[in-house]
Amino acid sequence: MTHPSTQRERVLITGGGAGIGAATAERCRADGYEPVVIDRVVNHVxxxxxxxxxxxxxxxxALQQALAGGPITRLVNNVGxxxxxxxxxxxxDEFDLAVALNLRCSLQCMQALLPGMKEAGFGRIVNMSSRAALGKELRTAYSATKAGLIGMTRVWALELGRHGVTANAIGPGPIRTELFDRANPPDAPRTRAIIESVPxxxxxxxxxxxxxxxxxxDARSGFVTGQVLYVCGGMTVGVAGV
Incomplete structure (x- = not known):
């Protein structure tokens, strides 16, 4: 359903060319926003x-180009x-790349959009973390940066709330994207094991x-800030703190 109050309001989405970012951009269109996507590949966007x-x-x-059309008060830091x-x-080198995309880019985008948010007295920031922030084998750089993103989210919530700006994080579990399917063929024992581990x-x-x-x-979510919402089918139950 499109809400008249959000008609033509813009949302900046990093990494919105495929996967979760593309689905987010499509959902934003359905919600009545105008997504502004920044990505390495933006064919057909x-x-x-x-x-x-x-x-x-x-x-x-890229941020200067995005803001040329005016302030943007909603931000989805999705690239990673x-x-x-x-x-x-x-x-x-891998660690530095993870820091650049998973952490530095999020900070840079927030700082670029924040003046417009403060002037409007309204802002929504959603940072795409991961269930791996809780710890996962073979993920030193990824887990460290995604956990760092949660830390930044909490700080931003404390500092920016007085300006009407909320900051929250999402921690996806296993999500069926093209990358996931390539790494986990549907009939592979490892893939079946992953599915069995999800409640x-x-x-x-x-x-x-x-x-x-x-x-x-959503503008109506203004009393929710500094939180991590795990979208994981229940995999974090018994792992994440209460």
């Missing part, structure tokens, strides 16, 4: 802005990279995550 978000200068250029490796073999006995979809993003972007 209406109004998409191409940029290498691991590069500070290119990110700044996994770089799997065991702790002994995680390279420093609801299925892998999530990008739409599952987009639905959670939609709630946190």
């Amino acid at each position: 209406p109004g998409g802005i191409q940029a290498d978000l691991s590069n500070t200068a290119d990110t700044a250029r 990279v996994v770089v799997p490796a065991d702790a002994e073999h995680q390279t420093l 609801v006995k299925r892998v999530g979809t990008p739409d599952d995550v987009a639905h959670a993003v939609s709630y946190l972007l």
Whole structure:
């Protein structure tokens, strides 16, 4: 359903060209927003802005382009990279890349949009963390940066609430994207084991995550901030703190 009050309000979505980001952009359109997507590949994305978000200068250029049409008061920091490796073999270059995409880019985007949010007395920030922030093998760089993103989310919630700006994080569990399917063939024993470990006995979809993003972007969600919403089919039960 489209809400007249949100008609033509813009939402900046990083990494919105595919997977969870693309589903989020589509849900934002359905909710009556105008998504502004920044990604490395933006083919077939209406109004998409191409940029290498691991590069500070290119990110700044893309943000300037996005804001040329006026302030943007909703932000989805979705872009990220996994770089799997065991702790002994995680390279420093991989670690630096994870920091750049999973942490630095989120901070840079928030700082660029914040003046407009403060002037409007309203803002919604949703940071895409991961269930891996709680710990997962072969994820030193990924887990560290996704946990760091949760820490930043909490700080932003404390500092920005007085300006009408909320900041929350989402922690997806296993989500059926193209990348997931390539790494986990449907009939593989490992894939079946993953599904069996999920209490609801299925892998999530990008739409599952987009639905959670939609709630946190809504103007009516102003009393929810500094929280982590795990979209994981119950996998974090007994793992995450109460």
